[in-house]
């Protein structure tokens with residue numbers, strides 16, 4: 001078959017291979033993938049907060065946030081929950097299976113503007129997927145940022161994604177890693193118990209105008225977390241969030257992700273709270 | 284732009300002379316509706332302007348087509364079999380519709396499926412006589428300056444022919460003697476007169492300029508609930524609208540082997556599944572919310588960005604919606620004007 005050059009058709013997925021996959025929790029797996037073409041694998045550029053369309057030929061495609069950081073090129077990581085047809089098919093695939101991927105798409109985090117600021121990253125549930133990329137980007141470029149806070153809430157210890165990885169991060173002294181669970185049913189959870197908002201009491205000594213906040217989590221989380229940031233006087237345009245919409249193309253053609261005249265796939269998925277106030281239907 | 288003159292009896296000869304450029308299509312009368320069809324025999328064709336039920340977007344953005352095939356070896360785009368076509372009788376509002384789709388599908392990264400079809404489709408525009416539902420004057424889409432290869436203005440005795448592209452120029456050069464190069468002052472006078480007459484015939488007049496602000500203020504208007512209760516979520520309005528482009532994608536596997544196609548087909552934001560995301564969360568559960576999205580997109584978003592609505596005033600939604608939900612009744616209701624419509628009874 002004729003090899004189609006990607007540039008001429010943005011809808012043709014690139015062949016990639018699953019290098020490794022493992023369970024994070026019951027219904028969420030981490031997939032490490034690499035472009036079959038080694039040169040492409042090493043030169044693929046993206047920003048934290050961008051997403052890619054993963055294709056299983058014969059089943060379909062769906063958007064997934066990139067969970068790895070561009071500061072560690074070669075492998076792409078996706079943290080995926082099994083919910084429907086594409087994700088079920090993906091969960092059946094083993095190491096070395098070939099899948100199709102196109103992208104990266106979306107605006108990603110405005111890294112250039114965020115440099116030089118303190119960072120407060122707040123995530124809940126699967127909200128880890130895009131924010132883990134931002135977190136490791138900041139840690140890999142540690143001297144470009146001020147204080148870095150990570151606030152992560154899960155329902156129970158067993159539902160915390162990357163639990164061991166994050167528990168280990170608490171050892172670092174250049175990062176304030178605050179983890180919480182709503183309920184500790186194990187009785188030996190070493191960190192905080194309570195809602196993610198209850199972690200804000202430990203965020204101290206930040207200069208609100210020199211701070212960027214990033215949030216991603218279940219819809220109910222946004223309102224309360226944004227309320228906390230506003231209490232801190234962090235400017236609205238420095239409160240950033242990843243939003244989810246149904247997407248079919250990722251490149252501004254299919255119309256599915258439209259909110260008023262904003263295309264979530266092009267102008268998002270990262271929006272500021274200021275955008276949200278403008279666009280009534282963003283959250 | 285270059286303007287030529289053509290005697291009426293020459294039109295058929297001209298269309299016959301350019302068959303080598305591609306399949307000739309035009310709008311034909313199928314009894315209860317007008318549709319695009321191939322014009323294989325021109326001898327009975329009357330060359331009158333007609334508004335087809337489905338706009339010409341169907342040539343560049345077909346209701347259903349295969350984007351690529353796949354098998355174990357990989358993917359292969361399906362762009363080879365697109366035919367060259369010449370479409371006669373495309374009306375001004377529909378050319379504006381194509382210009383809006385050009386902007387969308389042409390934006391980075393360009394959609395190769397639309398672009399290739401657009402490139403392979405020659406547009407021969409034709410001036411129109413406004414029907415009962417046309418609002419093209421209100422949307423300022425009753426005249427066109429671009430988006431076509433040739434445009435025929437029917438001045439009763441003869442046509443004035445605008446040459447809109449180099450391909451249009453090629454068409455003229457096939458048999459240049461069918462056209463008159465020299466226009467006289469009285470021809471232009473006749474055109475201006477014709478235009479004045481025609482412009483006075485538009486039955487629907489409505490001022491859209493304030494719509495973005497009205498939409499902004501109408502977010503919680505009871506009108507949305509009211510039309511939401513009556514909307515059947517049938518999607519007809521989106522199928523007939525020349526600027527609606529939404530699509531869905533499905534994979535189809537051949538039975539028994541790993542081989543198939545990824546297909547694109549028209550979708551409608553009026554369907555319930557449209558905004559559904561994982562775990563069944565739907566951002567627009569209520570019909571009223573989906574209608575609001577449509578009207579915001581048509582009347583607010585685009586005006587805000589490009590200074591004009593993305594409604595090109597063709598009136599199709601006015602004719603098509605079984606319960607009278609359309610740009611005119613909705614815009615009027617939001618403005619607080621009295622509205623005679625099924626949904627308002």
Ligand SMILES: Cc1cc2nc3c(=O)[nH]c(=O)nc-3n(C[C@H](O)[C@H](O)[C@H](O)COP(=O)(O)OP(=O)(O)OC[C@H]3O[C@@H](n4cnc5c(N)ncnc54)[C@H](O)[C@@H]3O)c2cc1C
Pocket residue numbers: 051060061062063064065066078079080081082083084085086087088126129130243244245246247269556559560561562563564
């Ligand atoms: C920018 C972005 C980033 C994302 N990042 C991630 C990520 O990092 N990790 C992750 O796991 N997910 C992510 N998602 C979500 C993911 O894309 C969706 O979960 C996607 O739908 C999964 O595809 P699927 O084919 O498995 O599910 P689908 O088969 O599409 O079904 C998903 C769910 O939607 C419902 N549904 C879908 N269609 C219909 C219908 N027609 N009628 C009724 N119900 C329906 C089903 O009930 C099902 O539970 C992201 C989404 C976006 C927009």
Ligand code: SF4
Pocket residue numbers: 520523524525526581593594595596597598599600601609610
């Ligand atoms: S909104 Fe109605 S009148 Fe306007 S372009 Fe679409 S179908 Fe035509």
Ligand code: SF4
Pocket residue numbers: 513514515516517518519520521553603604605606607608
């Ligand atoms: S507005 Fe009218 S045409 Fe459109 S989906 Fe509702 S009932 Fe159907």
Ligand code: FES
Pocket residue numbers: 246247248249250251252253254255256257258263264265266
């Ligand atoms: S996902 Fe298709 S337009 Fe955004």
